[in-house]
Amino acid sequence: MTEPKKRNKDQLKSHIRAQNQALILATAERVFARQGLAKTTTQMIADEAGLPKANVHYYYRSKKDLLEAVLESILQLWLDSVSQFNVEDGPKANLTRYISQKIDQSRINPCSSKVFAMALIGEEEFVLEFLRRYFVGQLQKEREIIDQWVAEGLMKPVSVEHLFISMWALTQTYADFDAQVKILLQKDELSEADFDEAKQFVTRMILGTCGIEA
Amino acid sequence: MTEPKKRNKDQLKSHIRAQNQALILATAERVFARQGLAKTTTQMIADEAGLPKANVHYYYRSKKDLLEAVLESILQLWLDSVSQFNVEDGPKANLTRYISQKIDQSRINPCSSKVFAMALIGEEEFVLEFLRRYFVGQLQKEREIIDQWVAEGLMKPVSVEHLFISMWALTQTYADFDAQVKILLQKDELSEADFDEAKQFVTRMILGTCGIEA
DNA sequence: GGGTAATCTGACCAAATGTTCAGATTTTTA
DNA sequence: TAAAAATCTGAACATTTGGTCAGATTACCC
Numbered sequence: 451m452t453e454p455k456k457r458n459k460d461q462l463k464s465h466i467r468a469q470n471q472a473l474i475l476a477t478a479e480r481v482f483a484r485q486g487l488a489k490t491t492t493q494m495i496a497d498e499a500g501l502p503k504a505n506v507h508y509y510y511r512s513k514k515d516l517l518e519a520v521l522e523s524i525l526q527l528w529l530d531s532v533s534q535f536n537v538e539d540g541p542k543a544n545l546t547r548y549i550s551q552k553i554d555q556s557r558i559n560p561c562s563s564k565v566f567a568m569a570l571i572g573e574e575e576f577v578l579e580f581l582r583r584y585f586v587g588q589l590q591k592e593r594e595i596i597d598q599w600v601a602e603g604l605m606k607p608v609s610v611e612h613l614f615i616s617m618w619a620l621t622q623t624y625a626d627f628d629a630q631v632k633i634l635l636q637k638d639e640l641s642e643a644d645f646d647e648a649k650q651f652v653t654r655m656i657l658g659t660c661g662i663e664a
Numbered sequence: 665m666t667e668p669k670k671r672n673k674d675q676l677k678s679h680i681r682a683q684n685q686a687l688i689l690a691t692a693e694r695v696f697a698r699q700g701l702a703k704t705t706t707q708m709i710a711d712e713a714g715l716p717k718a719n720v721h722y723y724y725r726s727k728k729d730l731l732e733a734v735l736e737s738i739l740q741l742w743l744d745s746v747s748q749f750n751v752e753d754g755p756k757a758n759l760t761r762y763i764s765q766k767i768d769q770s771r772i773n774p775c776s777s778k779v780f781a782m783a784l785i786g787e788e789e790f791v792l793e794f795l796r797r798y799f800v801g802q803l804q805k806e807r808e809i810i811d812q813w814v815a816e817g818l819m820k821p822v823s824v825e826h827l828f829i830s831m832w833a834l835t836q837t838y839a840d841f842d843a844q845v846k847i848l849l850q851k852d853e854l855s856e857a858d859f860d861e862a863k864q865f866v867t868r869m870i871l872g873t874c875g876i877e878a
Numbered sequence: 879g880g881g882t883a884a885t886c887t888g889a890c891c892a893a894a895t896g897t898t899c900a901g902a903t904t905t906t907t908a
Numbered sequence: 909t910a911a912a913a914a915t916c917t918g919a920a921c922a923t924t925t926g927g928t929c930a931g932a933t934t935a936c937c938c
Contacts, residue, residue: 486785492897513897564785567841586850608865616869623829627781627833629784651830659869706926719886
């Protein structure tokens with residue numbers, strides 16, 4: 451069966467499973483990002499992973515299952531690597547760190563970013579459900595913190611929703627639409643320096659909007 | 665043949681052709697935006713247009729041809745409706761107008777915006793070629809104008825590339841990732857008022873970055 | 879109204895693709 | 909080491925899909 455019962459409680463013994471699943475997930479993410487979600491075939495993923503197609507289907511029953519597993523790993527990665535706001539450090543440090551972490555993510559793992567964007571623009575129910583479950587509550591927390599900062603005179607009042615929409619748009623555009631960015635910047639590949647410039651530009655923009663001195 | 669010789673010089677007489685092509689293009693754009701480029705089948709487009717599939721293929725030899733025709737019409741629309749910078753009016757009026765026009769476009773024709781974004785994220789050669797041919801030169805013109813404004817002390821010096829990347833990201837996110845925006849704003853549909861708010865927010869942000877008083 | 883060009887369309891086809899499955903092979907357990 | 913569980917895989921299948929085509933129908937011109 452595709453979901454075999456563990457022989458005993460120590461499921462770590464099944465390292466073959468973990469290893470192959472990781473290989474398939476990483477490969478699938480890359481192929482999805484390069485080819486687009488619908489254009490990608492299980493055959494492509496299998497070939498690139500060096501496995502027969504039937505073996506891929508042994509671990510992931512359907513293409514949809516595989517895509518959702520990829521999306522889940524992407525979302526998990528993000529939850530792990532973007533830290534939340536903490537009131538004490540104030541708006542400047544928090545916003546700067548948030549933007550820096552988001553852009554680092556886009557640079558270090560552009561495939562993740564692109565697959566997520568593709569799923570979002572294609573309105574995949576899986577990611578919409580995640581956003582509904584996670585982001586709405588998250589935004590509420592952030593709103594409270596920002597309100598507090600505003601009350602303390604640490605920043606100007608701004609629309610929290612539009613602020614986050616803007617930060618997402620600005621930080622992800624460099625990964626998601628890298629083809630466009632590369633053409634505008636007239637570069638074959640984006641260097642770390644380009645991302646650092648982007649980081650500075652976006653940070654200055656956001657801090658300025660919040661009335662925070664740079 | 666698919667490319668029939670016009671019977672006489674007055675090709676306007678062939679209104680059937682023009683009419684059906686327009687119907688197919690408009691329908692295709694809608695379906696592409698809703699389903700994604702690869703998931704869309706010529707059958708879907710035909711059904712939604714109320715035509716047999718073979719009739720669609722009579723006007724557009726292949727799916728790729730049809731997609732490119734759609735993209736071309738989208739790009740043409742944009743060239744027509746976003747006016748260029750003119751030095752005399754100064755940075756504030758120009759930037760404000762540019763942002764306003766871009767967001768209006770996203771609101772009035774969300775399908776166009778989304779199809780373009782899908783093609784861009786999928787790195788369709790057709791749009792990349794357009795960007796190379798058109799945008800690079802366009803950016804050069806805009807850079808000269810902005811340099812002039814900076815020299816006249818009308819605005820702070822900024823990276824023109826990042827400025828335009830930012831304006832594109834900010835103005836299009838409301839159409840391209842409307843699903844995400846709707847969830848964050850907790851609305852079923854975005855109203856004109858939402859877009860106006862976005863317009864103000866983005867404008868304030870960009871003007872601030874350029875050191876222009878609001 | 880007759881002839882020609884243009885348009886339309888049902889039927890068909892070849893290729894691609896997601897998925898299944900039976901049996902071979904390997905790994906783990908007892 | 910033998911049984912059992914897990915993993916692997918070539919081959920096959922059903923469906924979908926882009927695209928074709930011959931013949932019917934309609935529009936247009938003289």
